[in-house]
Amino acid sequence: MSYFLELLVNGALTGLMYSMVALGIVLIYKSSGVLNFSQGALVMMGGYAVWQLTEWGLPIWLAAMAALVVMFVFGLLIERVLLRTMVGQPIIMIVMLTLGLDVFLRGFGPGLLGTEPKQLDIGVGLAPLIMGDILANRTYAVGALIALALVVLALLFFRTRLGTKLRAVSDDHVSSWSVGISVERAVAISWGLAGLCAVAGGTMWGAAQGVDWSLTALLFPAVAVVILGGIDSIVGALLGGLIIGILGSVIPGYVDSMVGGSTRDVVTSLVILLTILIRPYGMFGREDIERI
């Protein structure tokens, strides 16, 4: 029983770490209606930004704060340089652009700062969290708390005046323009917010595994999280993360040794497939009904 509970707890913590990455995808979709396939690369860049600032002598938490500013501005720049040129283009072209951005950043970041894994020391030691017979990873626990804080902040943000404007932009660009909302600014802010999530994800995943190109691989579980939770749902990102994390821990924990291979990615892929087949808009996603 304790083994099951340990898999469950560690899976939940890992899942919340995934939620942190997924939140960036949700924020952009919720604010601008664009599916952002470059969030994994943004997380990597966030990790690189924090690492570079620590290399310049800043303490880790100050570096993380400074990186929030850097990545927010980076998000604004992405909108200004890339997305603004795509205004009026079919949405699929914009999605392809985010994929292109992912490929570009995957080469650009390591090319600029060196390809070997960079280590981030957030001051959390290797000693586990001990809860009876259960041991949990302390770094993941800190990451999970940060993920929860981000979810709460995101929920509060979308109740503000600015958040409401962003939701309006997501619903309909043309109508938003007609009532005087600056669509460009809204889209830019959404990318800036994704940059903030990227710093949180990059810092915590960077602390857990080092900062290098492999952080971009977090896109896969993050996409699974948003498909399951609903691409426009913050609560969905939270619960989707928990479910993906728990399934990806508990099932391999029992099945891997039987089948002689790692099954976690298979489990994640099955979740994606079944969700799309059974409930394409996810657990908490909005089901749009259109007159045709």
Next chain:
Amino acid sequence: MKHTDLALSRRTVLGAAAAAGLGATLPVWAQGKDPIQFATLLDFTRVYTFLTDEYSQGQQDYIKLVNLEGGVDGHPIKLIIKDHASYPERGIAQYNEAKAAGAVFFDFLSSPVANALMPRVDEDHLPMIAFAHGRADAADGQAFPYVFPSAAIYRSQAALLLKYIDEHEGGLKGKKIAFVHIDSAFGKEPIELLERVAKTKGFELKLYPYPVPGTEQAATWSEVRKNRPDKIIIWGAGPGQAVSIRGAVTNGISPKDIHSVLWLSESDMSAFKGNEVVGVKRVTLVNTGSDNPILKRIIEKVITPGNGSGDKKRVGWSGYNIGVASMAIAVEAATLALKNGGGPLTGEKLKAGFEMIKGYTADGLMPPLTITAQDHQGGGQGLISEWDGKRWAPKSEWGSAYQDVVWDLIKEDQAKAKEKK
């Protein structure tokens, strides 16, 4: 005149290119002999990123030293450096370009690319080195006459770890050994050897694969802890290695019981503070540090004058020194080839040079390497090092282990390959 062809937009390599350009003005050219071209077509940008910068830096610095000291029999060495990102098709195209440019020696530092090109180099009679990568059966010089691993293959490394546990950590008999590995061909390669030795030595082997790229292993380590192994062998590369150590220690496993394949670098270990991972052991095929005549000369003649190919702090690191050793072996082969066969240096002569290498240690940088027409691995020697909080300290002498089992498996692999044909 330019000494280095580059197809990389990378800061480190561009720096190296500039420094290599300086090399063009060195006295080497005064002797008026044609350059020998070596092609290092590596993966700088995709799979081997944990290693390649360091490795290539070591190669370039060593070649600069060789050129400063008069080249090989008066011939300067020109390095062709390109990035294939572990894509076989790109590696093949670059191989063809380098071959057309006159390269007589190749290094791909990528198992997919090396495996794709092994039949080609045999056809073209152009030697390639496969130091700690590529197919295990490349160790057999009869099967692959132009492929030279020139160092302990992965099965030999696993054998070294088992022998160390047997001789220095209370023996293998009756022990539970956990093999925690990345779920890829590289990660699975030692399994057959471990299983064979488990039968003869009487230990229980349990396998724990984790998914590629290896950056999330929490469930794997919970399962490992549940089964309470006596010893752990971790088998991965890049960020997954630090994740493995973190997972093990977080689950209450003593660092002293963790043993790793070659790929566990100073950079990986810098993630940990103080003494929390002191005692982790690793296979070492090339000594680390700069307390070696070759390294001292590199520092004196290349690094100090400002002609180094990358970050100074890496000089003497594991990957850097492996790069130095790989080029030292190739230069030794070229030296022997020219001494015995005269110029110009051809692929056939260079192959013969490789097979003349006898007891070569690169001034104590590596174990005595003896390559024969049969054994292109060169004996499969290595030692076990322990992380002391700052560096990898040797804990055993150079030696080899269970080579009879290693070679049985090589022959079986070849028999299977023939059956498939």
